[in-house]
Amino acid sequence: MSDLNDLHKTPLHALHLELGARMVPFAGYAMPVQYPAGLMAEHHHTRSAAGLFDVSHMGQLTLSGPDAAAAFESLMPVDVIGLGVNKQRYGLLLNDQGGIIDDLMFVNRGSDIFVIVNGACKDGDLAHIQARIGGRCTVTPQFDRALLALQGPQAVTALARLLPGVEQLVFMTGMPATWNGGDLYITRSGYTGEDGFEISLPADRADAFARALLAQTEVKPIGLGARNSLRLEAGLCLYGNDIDVTTTPVEAALNWAMQKVRRTGGERAGGFPGSDLVLAQLDGTQALTRKRVGLIALERVPVREHTELQDLQGETIGEITSGLLGPSADKPVAIGYVKPEFAAVGSRIQALVRGKAVPMEVAPMPFVPNRYFRG
Structure with missing residues (x-):
């Protein structure tokens, strides 16, 4: 384990220490894994009220110029060109073998494409792009x-006190805002399965803005531990665990993230890195060897990552x-990978x-049912 002093620090580092966070290394940063209330309380608070997460370790970048959308679309099996202004979409950066370099979120802001990538991948992503x-x-x-x-059913109430107008956003849309002279960009999205928002802001405004949110009665600070349990219950992939460069989008059951315009017929179908393999897996001409599935243990025994999965005869299947x-x-x-013949819901x-x-x-x-706000 690396010395915490050698790690990058987010703009909220001092606030985390002040709030009693237990800090751990994550993606090269010192990050709060939990606060004194503990993981379970933080998880339930996010589901019932509003939780504030520091995700400043994530990478933010912009693509600008008249050809930006078409250029970005050439790297992913995703419709970038057709995305409306202030609309957000989930994207998959692929390598030439169809493996997932990173999963990301992007917004067409009109003047540019605003991209958020995973913290551990951001330098590699930037170099690749x-x-x-x-x-x-x-x-x-x-x-x-x-x-x-800011995530949870009361996130909108708390955030709208500071930034009136955010209540008009629906899931996967965004808007610019200003606060204390700083330029913010807010999207109604997140990584918990709950309604909520992600707020990009200048580093020198982050501490004051976080404190203003924590002053709201609905809001409590939440660490990486509860972030992980919330996203797992929401069935969302964690890059490096559930998807990586050895996984294709089809193996990862992310077919929904590849819009029809990139998959079938037409001049914009295919043409992305690894498209021959990915499209062959999609249409069934290339058989899968494994598929990502959700799993529930029928005994009250937690089943952790890297645990072997077997068929009922004891043969390894994933x-x-x-x-x-x-x-x-x-x-x-749990989330895991199994041979395709065991991937049907209900398989034992x-x-x-x-x-x-x-x-x-x-x-x-x-x-756990998603509660995104779709209007």
């Missing part, structure tokens, strides 16, 4: 900006990539936990 399309558009890293996530006792689901939930398999076979069932995701 600049190498592939840097001659077609201007790629500007904004790694010095802060990023906060592996868990994320797993824990879901605080809201109130049962052990087993996990080998410390030498003991734990019965598992393939289950639909999310494990």
